[in-house]
Amino acid sequence: CDFAKAQLSAASSHSVDPELINTPSSDFGPAIVGQDQVIFSSARTDMMSPGSFTGKAGNSLLVSSVGPDGFLSVPYLLRNNYQVAGGNAGPVTYSPDGTRVIFTRNNFVDGTRQIPAAGMQLALFEATVNPSGEWVNVKPFPFNGSDYSTGYAYFSPDGQAVYYASDRPDGFGGYDIYVSRLVGNSWSAPENLGPVVNSPGHELTPYFDGTNLYFASDWHNGLGGLDVFRATMENGRWTQIFHMGSAINSPRDDYGFIFDDAKNLGYVVSNRSGGKGAEDIYRVKRSANTIKLVIKNASDGSPVAGAIVDFVECGEGAYQADAQGRYSFQAMPGLNCNLVIRGEGYVSTTIPLSTAMAGDAEEIVINLSKISETYPGKIVDYNSRVPLSGVVVRVSNRTTGSSMEAVTDINGDYYVAMSPYTTYDFQITHPGYQDIVFGLPIGDGQNRNLLGVIGMQPGTSSAGNGVTPAPVTPVQPGTGGGTSTTVPGTGTGGTSAIASGFAVQLAAVSKVDLNRFSNLSQLGTVYSVPSGNVNKVRLGVFATRAEAEQALRGVKSRGYKDAFIVTEQGSGGIANPPTQPGTTPPAVSSGMYMVQLAAYSKPQYFDRAKAERLGTVTSRSKGNLTAMLISNIATLSEARNIRAQAQAQGWKGAFIVTEQNGQLVKVE
Structure with a gap:
């Protein structure tokens, strides 16, 4: 088909190499466990538990470690002291703390495609993992069925949910992807991920990394057989899927994709031509991210033709967007610098650039504010009058539907662009504070002080729960220390x-x-x-x-x-x-804690992508040093936890600070 031809000719952002541990038998179901171990299933007969061979090739669970060359080392049998009755075990998934395991009981036959049409019968089982690594208290997953299959489970990164595939009768077609969440000691009823992910065909091998869901499908547009896709979520709903490209996918079956973004290392299972056996495991690395920028006028959403995309801080030159405000580039792994976007008659904006900022084929919208249409605003704590940094201000044009987002700086300041004779809807949110929503008619646009200073009341934010937040009273400081x-x-x-x-x-x-x-x-x-x-x-x-x-x-x-x-x-x-x-x-503090990671004379050497896994990264300059901090931490206990994580990741001198009258004061 045209889609397959286009994908096969397109450059891929990933590199894929066969693992050295593959055999002529089926090797499949890789699962990342701990720091550098991978557990997988194999139908090889040279490594089987004593007495387990029945004359019919099944599969065993093997353990391998990532070697110095980045490939899996010679595997050994998983010693779990458990024999699966009526089938084989695999794939498996371990909880993040390693105390629980969920495994698929399968009837796979070596040399036969692992697809629904081959008559596969699957069931899930869960067990406790004791300190010796043995599986104990094994019991069936509560949502198995006698007339349908359930398998391919994978824990979420927090261990509080499990994603799996099932051809239970209440789905959209064949196998669908479901999720169950841990409620106390029990699993919630299966929740179908909906028609964006699921289809009249088969969807298998889900893997959720905390942001994206990866899965295999034989229905969505692909190259043939099972292909790997990525789904993205907005407001708790899966909204889009993206094909993972021609390196990860092939004209044959490709599935079982997992990826550790922090290590730039993952795996996919494929029976593509050129392999050693029926199913092989391939190592996946990201070679580059295709980042697509769309530069728009913040007030009405129109494109900023010919905008300048400046990579000077990244050691490169400046380039020009096209007539539609679009510019695409390849971001290599490890990229971490600031990108400056400029347009004639617009306020320049700087965005942090890293390979983690976008996935394949996604567009990042950058809104530029016209100098003539820019309105300044300020947000403070209602009670203490202290400026609030990191407040998210979402502004929607009621006429065009276009929207933009601004974030307050350390002084509580933000800027938005709005057109005359237009009404805009504002939603202001910040952790630990009540949301503010209001509509604002601009009039003739002559009054540039429309926004003034807005005070946020401490309380619980209602953002994200599907309920329109109750507005609170905005406040604007007056003269003589009073407020209006x-x-x-x-x-x-x-x-x-x-x-x-x-x-x-x-x-x-x-x-x-x-x-x-x-x-x-x-x-x-x-x-x-x-x-x-x-x-x-x-x-x-x-x-x-x-x-x-x-x-x-x-x-x-x-x-x-x-x-x-x-x-x-x-x-x-x-x-x-x-x-x-x-x-x-x-004189009061901001009421929020920060963890100072380190101070740099050359901040370009700071690993921002690594730090962003700890929280919101901000910086403060003093003299010739730039302090890098994790900010917006609500409690001291949370700050201590983040400090411990930072120290474990190499920032040995990390310490906790708070802000008082614009100055950082060490807490501990």
Whole structure:
């Protein structure tokens, strides 16, 4: 077919080599265990458990280690002290801590394709692995069936889920991919991954690396037989699949793909021509990532034709995107530098570049803000007034549907591009804080201070659970250390989204004049909520009734004898600020911890890709040194855990810091 011809002629981003441990018999089912061991199945007869040969070739489990040359060394039998009744064991998967194993009982016949059409019968079993490596307490997986097969299990990286294939009757066709999650000591019911992954054909050998799902299919467009695909997820749903190319795939069966991105090492099983036997194991390494950039106008999503893609910091030159704002390049393993994107009349942007930033054939959208359309904003902690770094600001153009994302820097600053006479929807999220959502009409675009300063209330974020988050009141610092409460674009006293909680109702009036209540501003925010033909004037919002009762006592002492407490459900209102005349914000910390990994005089030698596995990487410069840190750590215990991981990975001098008044202070 045309797809197969195109794939066979396309350059591949992976290199594939046959493993030296292959034999003329079937070798299959590799599983990475621990740091450098691989357990696989083999039908060879020269290495079998004593007394296990029945005259009919089956398969045994073997263990091999990655040798100095990167290939698997001479294998030996897995000593698990368990004999499978009624079949063979393999493939297997071990939990990350090595205490549990799930294995497939199979009826594979050496020399016969391991495909559903060959009549394979599979069942899953789970066992505990004792300190000696023996399998004990073996029991069937709870979702086996007598009239269908279940097999090819693989643990998720956290050990809390297992992905597997089954031709149970409730699927989309033949074998489908399912997931079950660990709930206490039991597995949840099978969850079908849906029609993006599964098809009327067969999907087998799932492998989930924490971000992408790899699987084999004989239905999706491929080169022939079973091919390996990669699926990506958005908002908890599988949305796209990508063919893994002509190196990993062939016109014959290719399946059982696994890959350790950190080590740039993986394996695939294939019966392609040129091999030693029926099924062989091939080593996979990533030779390069094809990274495709799409550069767009942040305000309306239109392409930035001829944008400059500058690799100077990476030791290369500068190149130009095409008329559609597109530019593609090959990123070799180990690449770690900053890429600068420029466009005439646009604000330049810098992005960290590494081979891990994209997978095969994916596009990375880079939004450039027009200088004439850029609006600055700032986000702070509602209570302490300390700027918040790492806050994600998502902005969607309500007319075109295009969206962009900005992240606040260490000063809490961010910039977004917006067009005049257009309304934008904002969603602001940050771990440990309540989400903020609001719509913002731009008007004629003359007011560049529409966004102002937004305060985030500490609390639990509701992002990602499918529920529209309740908005909280944005705040904007005023003069003299006071604060004013405003939704961006309205100015002081504009319409505001009031948070849920408790409030003190002061009065019900037909005409609102919040200045009448200025003597209460030290107790909290005075705002009004429309109700029929009147406006209810309230003070709040307080997280607990106890706080509201304390405020009520202060209100009554100032002459508002009829005030009372109400429950605030969250609504639109008009607000005036709480003020603290003559005071300035106290010296406070950010409330977040960081782990300083090291300080570099030449930060280009810092292994950012390695550090990003620990968390969000930020840097601070002082003199001729650049400190590299893992940031946005909510608790001290979490910081200690990350410090321990960093020290184990080679940053022996890592220590915990926090930020106070813009300075890093060592905690421990």
